[in-house]
Amino acid sequence: MPNLLAPHGKATLRERLLDLGPIAALGLVLAMLWAFVSWFAWTYRDELRREHERDLSSLANAAASQTEEVLRDAEISLRTVDLWLRTRDTAHPLNDASLVQMVETLHTSTRTMIEIVLADPAGWLYRIPSPSGQAFHQLKGQPFVANLAQPDTNGFQLGRAFRFSPDSPLRLPMAMRLGTPRGGISTVIVLVNLDRLQQLQSLYLRGTEGSVAMFSREGEVLSRAPELPGFVGQQVYETRPDLRRALMPQSGVFHVQDSPADGQPRTAAFETITDFGVKMILAEGESKALGQHRTQRLVVLALAAILSMAAMLTTMVLVRQHRTLRERDAELLATSDASPLGLFRADASGKLLWANETYLRLHGLAADEVAWGWLLLMPEGGRANAKARWQAACAEGKPIDMVRNISRRDGTELLVALRTAPLRINGKIAGQAGTVSDITAQAAHERAQRMLHAIFDMTPDYIGQMKLNGDLFYLNPAARRRIGLAPDASLAGMNYTRFTAHERQEVFRQEILPAAIAQGHWTGRTSLYAPDGTEVPVDSTALVHRNDRGDVEAISMVLRDLTSETLAQRERLRSEAILRAVAQTAPVLIAVLDTEQRYIYFNQSYGQHFGTTIEAWRGRHIRELIGEEQYELSRPAIEAALRGQHKDLEKAYSDRPELMILDVRYSPLRLDDGEIAGAICIARDVTAARAEEARLRHASQTDALTQLLNRAGFALAADEKLAIARQHNHLMALLYLDLDRFKPINDQYGHPMGDALLRAVAGRIRHALRPNDLAARLGGDEFAVLLTMLHGPEDAEMVATKLVQAIASPFMIEQHDLHIGCSVGFCVAWGGQADLERMVAEADAKLYEAKRGGRGTWRGSQLDGTSGKDAPLNETPAAPA
Numbered sequence: 001m002p003n004l005l006a007p008h009g010k011a012t013l014r015e016r017l018l019d020l021g022p023i024a025a026l027g028l029v030l031a032m033l034w035a036f037v038s039w040f041a042w043t044y045r046d047e048l049r050r051e052h053e054r055d056l057s058s059l060a061n062a063a064a065s066q067t068e069e070v071l072r073d074a075e076i077s078l079r080t081v082d083l084w085l086r087t088r089d090t091a092h093p094l095n096d097a098s099l100v101q102m103v104e105t106l107h108t109s110t111r112t113m114i115e116i117v118l119a120d121p122a123g124w125l126y127r128i129p130s131p132s133g134q135a136f137h138q139l140k141g142q143p144f145v146a147n148l149a150q151p152d153t154n155g156f157q158l159g160r161a162f163r164f165s166p167d168s169p170l171r172l173p174m175a176m177r178l179g180t181p182r183g184g185i186s187t188v189i190v191l192v193n194l195d196r197l198q199q200l201q202s203l204y205l206r207g208t209e210g211s212v213a214m215f216s217r218e219g220e221v222l223s224r225a226p227e228l229p230g231f232v233g234q235q236v237y238e239t240r241p242d243l244r245r246a247l248m249p250q251s252g253v254f255h256v257q258d259s260p261a262d263g264q265p266r267t268a269a270f271e272t273i274t275d276f277g278v279k280m281i282l283a284e285g286e287s288k289a290l291g292q293h294r295t296q297r298l299v300v301l302a303l304a305a306i307l308s309m310a311a312m313l314t315t316m317v318l319v320r321q322h323r324t325l326r327e328r329d330a331e332l333l334a335t336s337d338a339s340p341l342g343l344f345r346a347d348a349s350g351k352l353l354w355a356n357e358t359y360l361r362l363h364g365l366a367a368d369e370v371a372w373g374w375l376l377l378m379p380e381g382g383r384a385n386a387k388a389r390w391q392a393a394c395a396e397g398k399p400i401d402m403v404r405n406i407s408r409r410d411g412t413e414l415l416v417a418l419r420t421a422p423l424r425i426n427g428k429i430a431g432q433a434g435t436v437s438d439i440t441a442q443a444a445h446e447r448a449q450r451m452l453h454a455i456f457d458m459t460p461d462y463i464g465q466m467k468l469n470g471d472l473f474y475l476n477p478a479a480r481r482r483i484g485l486a487p488d489a490s491l492a493g494m495n496y497t498r499f500t501a502h503e504r505q506e507v508f509r510q511e512i513l514p515a516a517i518a519q520g521h522w523t524g525r526t527s528l529y530a531p532d533g534t535e536v537p538v539d540s541t542a543l544v545h546r547n548d549r550g551d552v553e554a555i556s557m558v559l560r561d562l563t564s565e566t567l568a569q570r571e572r573l574r575s576e577a578i579l580r581a582v583a584q585t586a587p588v589l590i591a592v593l594d595t596e597q598r599y600i601y602f603n604q605s606y607g608q609h610f611g612t613t614i615e616a617w618r619g620r621h622i623r624e625l626i627g628e629e630q631y632e633l634s635r636p637a638i639e640a641a642l643r644g645q646h647k648d649l650e651k652a653y654s655d656r657p658e659l660m661i662l663d664v665r666y667s668p669l670r671l672d673d674g675e676i677a678g679a680i681c682i683a684r685d686v687t688a689a690r691a692e693e694a695r696l697r698h699a700s701q702t703d704a705l706t707q708l709l710n711r712a713g714f715a716l717a718a719d720e721k722l723a724i725a726r727q728h729n730h731l732m733a734l735l736y737l738d739l740d741r742f743k744p745i746n747d748q749y750g751h752p753m754g755d756a757l758l759r760a761v762a763g764r765i766r767h768a769l770r771p772n773d774l775a776a777r778l779g780g781d782e783f784a785v786l787l788t789m790l791h792g793p794e795d796a797e798m799v800a801t802k803l804v805q806a807i808a809s810p811f812m813i814e815q816h817d818l819h820i821g822c823s824v825g826f827c828v829a830w831g832g833q834a835d836l837e838r839m840v841a842e843a844d845a846k847l848y849e850a851k852r853g854g855r856g857t858w859r860g861s862q863l864d865g866t867s868g869k870d871a872p873l874n875e876t877p878a879a880p881a
């Protein structure tokens, strides 16, 4: 449908050309056809005719040459006989032996084409020889016979063709008066065998209607083949001056519609045999080629006419169909523009090829922005993604059904529903066609409806809807509660009169309803009957709903309970609803206990924590739900809260798939008068926060390279150990280690190797200690160790020796054999005397001594609690390598 792709507006030049296209194409084809037909019918025919005439002329010329040759032989024969008779003195030429001989020779030399006879002035003819001397024929009617007796005529003359008898050949006489008449003979005559000459001439004839004729200079017919009775001897020029004119030139071609011979149309070529004044005429009917051409021309003309008609008819049908299609397209276009839906079509690349007016209006786009204009209405950051998703959907032929926001350039925001379906042409995905509809108002309406329903559900007012006859079809939860109806109970067969006193029903019918119908609504005070028989005063609003035709369809009643109890209850319900909403949405566990530690309320988070709901636990003791163990932990805080104090405690739940830590606060639940009505428990999940704290703490107290304690971590842990040692008066020792010859390792192999070595050293130190002992890297190549619960100072010596030996063993790191060592200084002290600062100073001093003592060894001392003086211990020499 090309028009669907056309932009909006008037028909373009291209469309107009498309309209005219079939007609122009037809015109071109017909012009070419008829040009060919014209050429074939006329130009080609003329060419054929000219060619035919050329052929005919050359045939006439050849026939004339042949004839002239024969006539020339005849003339020579005449002159030869005349000369002979003139030069011979003979009284009897008829039987002169030499003349006979010569005549015979001439006869045979012309292939018996000619016959020589002699004639007397009376026209009697004599053969040579003529032994009897008798004439054998008398010429009559020949034009030249009258001249035979004329003594001065010595030129030759052509006569008319004749036969001696009907069976004898046709002969053309040529006569010449003898220069010297002898023995009564005055003329010699050559008779040309015209049958044979015409046979020769007939070789040049073509077609069945061909003829060959000879005319004399004066237009007398000398001969004609095929023979026509009475034609020879006619004076043609007298009756046909047109022929005289036509035959005037030396040679040529002419046409006659009515031949003088048989009245048929003929084409004739002629040649003048000048010396004999003879016109040689070769005529023929229409040529075969021209005849064939005429038939072909008829066929071609007929076919061309049929083809033209058929083409014109086809074009007319096509043009009409094209017009119908265009009309249909226009209808479709108009219909689609009138559609309340935005319609569009995209190609397989996702580019929009067409969109209707509604689409453009909806998006606030101009017609020339249709291709990708919609992308401009998306947030800039999301355009690339949206385009890619859309292009993928178009390429794969995936239908789309979605709702999306668009921001028009005029600043308005719309919510639109987009639906597309893949377009397939010949089984190939050609793009997508889709609809866009503005659902902003609908969505807002639905939202409003939902809100309205929520209000209906939450309001303490009684809302009901009924038909004009009073049949109820809707009651909100408050109304249902008031009349004791389950939230989902059917209202079938329930009429409002059931809840209204009889006299009130009258008032309703007589006053309220007519007023509401007249004004659309009515507001006033009325009452309703509760199922328990009490009359409840209510503020009432009646609303009348009408359909499109204006007929009353339904009546809505909004009733506000005016009893004070109900009002108070409403207020309470409202507060409760607010509190409940707050409690439900807060991301903390909330529970409220009464003074007996029974649940009054707990929120959804609390319920989820224990996998239950308040409905199942209201009125039950907290111990039952949280378990004996947890309860014992919480009990002091609960009791404190019930005494009016706030208490915080942290509780860890390790019985769950993942450890959970709750930060719990118990507070008193005080009423307005200050009385404590229970306890409120608010618990926060601090598992993640505590885990993060622990991680940070660990990181701040750990040496990142060796994972031993760092200086700060060591100080903290040592303090704790010392406190315990003091308490129980344990013997303990602080050891300081410093690596020997570590620097060369760094220098030789680089720092990464030094780091690896430090890690390995840390591993060996850890390995040499008990789990309860502390090990730390104080910095660089310095380490510290705190040993607790020693049996005697020798334990410390033993550990120092173990460490010196452990570090002295070679390290194999990255295939390098590394040799270092360590020096150790330590100090032992009983718990009661233990003072970290002093122990550090002492151990450091001893380390210095060990270094000075040659490295690879230890030095130690013990703090003397009474004197504060150090007691030197045994000094151990360096461990064997």
Ligand SMILES: Nc1nc2c(ncn2[C@@H]2O[C@H](COP(=O)(O)OP(=O)(O)OP(=O)(O)O)[C@@H](O)[C@H]2O)c(=O)[nH]1
Binding pocket: 705, 738, 739, 740, 741, 742, 743, 744, 746, 750, 751, 752, 753, 754, 755, 758, 779, 780, 781
């Ligand atoms: N690879 C590495 N080297 C460290 C680190 N901290 C300190 N050092 C280097 O450790 C070396 C410690 O110096 P010293 O104690 O004088 O070196 P030493 O060769 O052990 O000397 P003595 O104790 O006298 O035997 C210095 O070269 C520091 O640069 C560390 O974290 N990694």
